Amino acid sequence: MKGIRVRLKGLAKHFGRVVALRTLDLDVRAGEMVAFLGPSGCGKTTTLLMIAGIYQPTAGEIYFGERRVEHLHPRDRDVGMVFQSYALYPHLTIFDNIAFPLTLKKIAPAEVARRVRQIADLLGIAHTLDRRPGQVSGGQQQRAALARALVKEPQVLLLDEPLSNLDAQIRVQARGEIRRLQQEIGVTSILVTHDQSEALAMADRVAVFSTGELQQFAPPDELYRRPANTFVARFVGYPPMNLLEGRYEPGAFVLDDLRIPVPPGHPAGRGWLGFRPEDATLDGDVPGRVTVAEALGRENLVTLRIGPAEVKVLVPQGRRPAPGTPARLGYRREHVHFFDASGRRVGA
Amino acid sequence: MRRYAAPVIFLLPATCLIVAFFLAPVVTTLYLSLTDISVITFQNPQWVGMGNYATLLRDQFIGRIVLNTARYVVLTLLFNVGMGLVLALLSSSVHQRWGDQLRAVWLLPRILPPVVYVLIWQGLAREAPYGLIGTITGSSTSWITAAPWAVIVLANGLVGASFGMLIFTSAIRAIPADLFYASAVDGATTLQTVRRVVLPLLRWPIMFVTAYQTLSLLTSFEYILLLTDGGPGFYTTTVWSLHAYKLALSQYFGNVEFGLGAAMAAVLVVIGIVVSVAYLRIFNFRALVAEPKIEVN
Numbered sequence: 001m002k003g004i005r006v007r008l009k010g011l012a013k014h015f016g017r018v019v020a021l022r023t024l025d026l027d028v029r030a031g032e033m034v035a036f037l038g039p040s041g042c043g044k045t046t047t048l049l050m051i052a053g054i055y056q057p058t059a060g061e062i063y064f065g066e067r068r069v070e071h072l073h074p075r076d077r078d079v080g081m082v083f084q085s086y087a088l089y090p091h092l093t094i095f096d097n098i099a100f101p102l103t104l105k106k107i108a109p110a111e112v113a114r115r116v117r118q119i120a121d122l123l124g125i126a127h128t129l130d131r132r133p134g135q136v137s138g139g140q141q142q143r144a145a146l147a148r149a150l151v152k153e154p155q156v157l158l159l160d161e162p163l164s165n166l167d168a169q170i171r172v173q174a175r176g177e178i179r180r181l182q183q184e185i186g187v188t189s190i191l192v193t194h195d196q197s198e199a200l201a202m203a204d205r206v207a208v209f210s211t212g213e214l215q216q217f218a219p220p221d222e223l224y225r226r227p228a229n230t231f232v233a234r235f236v237g238y239p240p241m242n243l244l245e246g247r248y249e250p251g252a253f254v255l256d257d258l259r260i261p262v263p264p265g266h267p268a269g270r271g272w273l274g275f276r277p278e279d280a281t282l283d284g285d286v287p288g289r290v291t292v293a294e295a296l297g298r299e300n301l302v303t304l305r306i307g308p309a310e311v312k313v314l315v316p317q318g319r320r321p322a323p324g325t326p327a328r329l330g331y332r333r334e335h336v337h338f339f340d341a342s343g344r345r346v347g348a
Numbered sequence: 349m350r351r352y353a354a355p356v357i358f359l360l361p362a363t364c365l366i367v368a369f370f371l372a373p374v375v376t377t378l379y380l381s382l383t384d385i386s387v388i389t390f391q392n393p394q395w396v397g398m399g400n401y402a403t404l405l406r407d408q409f410i411g412r413i414v415l416n417t418a419r420y421v422v423l424t425l426l427f428n429v430g431m432g433l434v435l436a437l438l439s440s441s442v443h444q445r446w447g448d449q450l451r452a453v454w455l456l457p458r459i460l461p462p463v464v465y466v467l468i469w470q471g472l473a474r475e476a477p478y479g480l481i482g483t484i485t486g487s488s489t490s491w492i493t494a495a496p497w498a499v500i501v502l503a504n505g506l507v508g509a510s511f512g513m514l515i516f517t518s519a520i521r522a523i524p525a526d527l528f529y530a531s532a533v534d535g536a537t538t539l540q541t542v543r544r545v546v547l548p549l550l551r552w553p554i555m556f557v558t559a560y561q562t563l564s565l566l567t568s569f570e571y572i573l574l575l576t577d578g579g580p581g582f583y584t585t586t587v588w589s590l591h592a593y594k595l596a597l598s599q600y601f602g603n604v605e606f607g608l609g610a611a612m613a614a615v616l617v618v619i620g621i622v623v624s625v626a627y628l629r630i631f632n633f634r635a636l637v638a639e640p641k642i643e644v645n
Contacts, residue, residue, distance in 0.1 A: 054529045075535040087526035091548040100544075101534040148534065158533075 003031035003188035004065045004155040006051065011060030011070075013046050020046040022212045024060070028205075033182050033189040035199035038209035038235070044192045045160060047209075051190065052158050053077050064155060075104075077156075080149030080187075084161040086141045088133035094120075094144045095129040101152040119147045122181070139170045146178065150185065157182065157189040163198060175201055196236050200224070208232050230343035233274050239301060241337070242280065242311040244273045248338075258307040260286050263333045265347040267340045274337035277301065280313040282321070284330015290321045304329055374617060380610035393607070400611035409583050417588040420500065420572070421565045427505035428561050429554065432512020437542060439513070440520045451517065454510045466574040469503050493580045500585060503571050512557040519553040520546060555631035562627070563620050569593060588616060 006028040013021040021043040028034045036044035049055040051062060053074035062070040069077050080101075088097050095116055102112045120126045123143040128136045133144065142162060149157060162178070163171045179202045182189050193199050199206045200220040208215040208223065208231070216228040227233035233241045246255040253260045253273045260273065288306035300320045302313045306329055313329065321327060338346040381400055385393035404410055435454060439447035457465055472480050473491035482490065492499050523546065531541045547554075569590035572578065578586035578594070586594075596609020 049529070052529070052533055054532060074529075074532040075537070079533060081530070081533045083526045083530060085524060085526045087524065087530035089527065089530075089545055089548075091551075100531075100536075104535040104540060148530075152535070 003186050005030045005063075006156055006188055006190070007061075007063040008047070008051075009061040009063070011047065011050060011062065012058050013043075013050060013055060014058045019212050021050075024214055026207060026214065026217060028188060028190065030188055031186045032204045033179070033191065033202060035191045035193055035203035035206045036209060037193055037196060037199040037206050038215075039194060041211075042209040043212040044207075044209045048158050048160055048190060048192045051156070052079055052081050078152075078154050079156045079158055080152060080154035081158040082142075082145045082149050082160065082162040084164055086133070086145040086165075088141055088144055088148070090133055093130050093132055094125065094136065094140075097133065097144055098129075098147045098151050100148060105152070115151055116147075119151045123147050123177075138166055139174065142166060142174060146181075150181075150187070154187065157187045159189065159191040161193055162191070164193070164195070171198075178202065196238070200236070206236075208235060210235070226345065227274075227337065228345050230272055230274070230339050233337060233339070237276060239277045239312050239314070241274045241276050243339075244309050244311070246270070246273065255309060256307045258286060262338075263336060266338045267346040270341040271346070272339035272341075272343065274339060275331040275335060277312040277314040279332045279335040280311060281330040281332075282313055282315060282319070282327045284328050286329040288327055288329050290323055290325050290327050292323060293320045295320065302327070377610045377613050377617070380607055381614045383607045385607045385610075386605045396607070400608045401615075403608060404611060404615070409586075412583050413586055413588055413591050416583070416586055417566070419497065420585075420587045421562060423497070423501045424504045424508065424565055425558065425561055427501055428508035429512050429558055431505060431509035432557065433516055433550075433554075435509060435513040436516030436520055437546070440517055441538075447517075451510075451513060454506075454513060457507045458510050462570050463574060465507070466503065466571060469499065469575065473499055492575060496576050496580060496585045500572055500575060503575060504565075504568075508561060508565075511561065515553045515557050516550060519550050523549055551631060555627060559624060559627040562623055566616060566620055566623075588612060592616070 006026075008024050008026040011021065011024040011026075012019075024043075024047060026034075036047060038044050046055060050057050050070070053069070053072060053076075057070050060070070061068055064077065088094075089100065092100065098116045098120065099112050102115060107115075116129070117126065120129055123146060125136075125140050125143045125147065128140050128144070133141055136144070142165070146162070149159075159178070163174055166174060175198060191199070191202060200223070203220065205217060205219050206223055207217045210231050216223060216232045218226075218228075223232060223236045227236060227241070230243055234243060244253070244255055244260075246253055248254070248262070248266050248268050248271050249259075251261060251264075253262050253266070262273065282302065282304075286306055288304040288311075290302055291305050291310065292303040294301045294303075295317075296314075297317075299314045299317060302315055302321060304311050304313055304327055311329060340346050382395060382397060383393040384396045384399070435450070439450040441447075442450070460468075470478070470492065474482060477483065478490075482488065527545055527549075528541060531545050536544065567589050569587055572585055572587060572590055573593070576585045578584070578590050592609045592612035595605050595612065597604060
C-alpha cells in the first residue's frame with residue numbers, strides 16, 4: 001500500500017460561537033508522518049476528526065490526493081484511526097475487533113482470517129486474538145487498535161494521542177515501533193499529541209497549534225533551531241527556552257537597568273530575547289545570582305536571577321553552585337533568537 | 349454468636365418486610381388453592397387437595413385462556429421492547445433537546461391514571477357518536493370490538509414502551525462516543541453500527557426490560573378489564589390473570605371462588621419462575637454480572 005497526499009485548504013471549525021480552528025492550510029506529503037502538537041484545546045484533535053470525517057468543517061476543503069473528501073462519510077474516506085481510548089469494541093474478541101473493518105467490506109472469511117493473522121503477527125499480538133479487550137494489557141490493546149486501523153490498508157492513518165495511556169517505559173518502545181511500521185508500510189500518517197518528545201521523535205514534520213491556529217509547520221530540528229514565534233520557542237524543547245521581554249537598543253538588549261550585549265540582526269524597540277538553557281553559560285558578563293540548582297543526572301539545571309527575570313542554565317555535572325552565590329550569565333551568540341514585540345521571529 | 353449480631357441486625361428489617369409482604373401472600377395463596385374456600389364456605393373451608401387444579405384442567409375454556417395469555421404477553425412484549433429500542437435510538441441520535449422532548453411526550457400516558465387513559469382510548473376507538481375516529485370517518489364500527497387485540501396491545505404498548513425507552517436511552521448514553529466514531533471510521537453505516545455495536549452492548553438492559561415486563565404483563569389485566577372486560581363475546585381477550593381475578597373476586601353469579609382463583613394465581617407464580625430462569629439461561633446472566641469490587645469476609 002502506498003500513502004497519499006493530504007491537503008487542507010482554508011479549513012475552519014466553529015462550535016456555535018466557539019472557534020476551535022481558525023483557518024488552516026496544510027500540505028502533508030504522500031507517505032509522510034506529520035505530528036499535530038499543542039496544548040489541549042488548541043484545535044489539533046478537532047482537525048484530526050475533520051480529516052477522519054467525524055466532524056463536518058465549518059469552512060474549507062480537504063483533499064486526499066486529487067479527491068475532495070470533506071463532504072464524505074468516514075467509511076468512504078479510506079482512513080484508519082487509533083483513538084486515545086483505543087475504542088476497541090468490548091463485546092468482541094481482539095480477532096473480531098481487528099476483523100471488524102474487513103467484515104463490513106464483505107470480504108470472504110478465509111481472507112479476513114489471513115489478513116487479521118498477518119497484521120497480528122506483525123504487531124506481536126497473535127496470542128491475544130481470542131481474548132476480549134478487557135482481558136489484555138494496555139499495550140496489547142493499543143496494538144490491537146493499531147492493527148484494526150491498519151488491517152484495511154488505509155490511504156491515511158490517523159493517530160489521536162495513541163500512546164498517552166501507556167506506561168512511560170512501554171511508551172518509548174511503542175513510539176519506535178509505530179514509526180518503524182509506518183515507514184515500512186509507507187502510509188501517510190497524522191499523529192496528534194501534546195507530548196513534544198513524541199512529536200519530535202516520530203514525525204517527519206511537526207505542526208504546532210495554539211488557540212485554534214497553526215503556529216509553525218516544520219521538521220523537528222527546524223522547530224528547535226528556528227522557532228517561528230515565542231509560543232513555539234517556549235513549547236518546543238525541554239527545559240524551555242529562556243525568553244526575556246525588554247527593549248532593543250543598537251547592539252544591546254535592555255532589561256530594566258541591565259544591558260545584555262547582542263549580535264547584529266536584532267529588531268528595534270520592544271521585543272523578546274531568547275536563548276536555550278544549553279546555549280547559556282555561567283561565564284558571561286551579565287551579573288546575576290543563583291536561586292536554585294537542580295541535578296538532572298547528566299547535567300545540572302541552574303536557575304539564575306538577573307534583574308527582574310529568571311533564566312535557566314544547563315551546566316556540566318561537576319558544577320553545582322550553591323543558592324545565593326553570584327554568577328555571570330553568558331550565552332552562545334550564534335544560537336540567539338530575536339522576536340519582535342508581537343512575538344514573531346526576526347532574522348535567520 | 350457475637351460475630352453474627354451485626355449481619356442479623358442489618359438483615360432483620362428487610363427480612364421482616366419480605367416475609368410479611370412477599371412470602372406470606374405466596375404461602376397463603378398456595379394454602380387457599382388447596383381448599384374450597386368461597387363466599388359460601390367462607391366460615392368453614394374444606395381441604396380439597398389438588399381439586400381446584402383438576403377443575404382448572406377440566407375447564408373447556410382453559411386452552412383458549414392460555415393462548416390468549418401467550419398472545420397478549422408476546423405481542424405486547426415485542427411492541428414494548430421493540431418500540432422502546434426504536435425510541436431510545438431515535439431520541440439519542442437527534443439533538444439532545446429534541447430527544448428529551450420526544451421522551452417526555454412518550455412518558456405522558458404513564459402519568460395518567462389507567463382508568464382515564466382507557467377512557468381516552470374509548471373516546472378514540474369507539475363507534476360513531478362516541479369515538480373520535482368513528483365520528484370523523486362516519487363509521488359505525490368500534491375498533492375495540494373489531495380489533496380488540498390490536499387495541500389492547502397498542503394501549504399497553506404506548507405506556508409500556510416508555511419503560512424500555514428510558515432504560516435503553518441511559519444505556520446508549522453510557523456507550524463512549526469513541527466507539528461510534530471508531531465504527532464509522534471502520535466503515536459501518538448507521539444501521540451496521542446499531543446492529544453490530546450498540547445492540548450487543550445493550551444485551552443486559554434488553555434482558556432486564558424483557559424479563560421485567562414479561563413478569564408484569566403476566567399479572568397485569570387492568571387495561572383489558574377496562575377496555576374489553578375479556579370480551580367481546582366469550583373469552584375473546586380473557587387472559588389468565590383476568591380470569592383468576594374474576595373467579596376469585598368478581599363472578600357474575602355471586603359465587604366468588606377464592607380457592608379456585610388462588611389455584612390460578614399459584615400457577616402464574618410457577619410460570620413466572622420458569623420464565624425468569626429461562627431468561628437467565630438465554631442471556632447468560634452469569635457472564636453479564638461483574639465481579640463485586642468489594643470483598644466481604
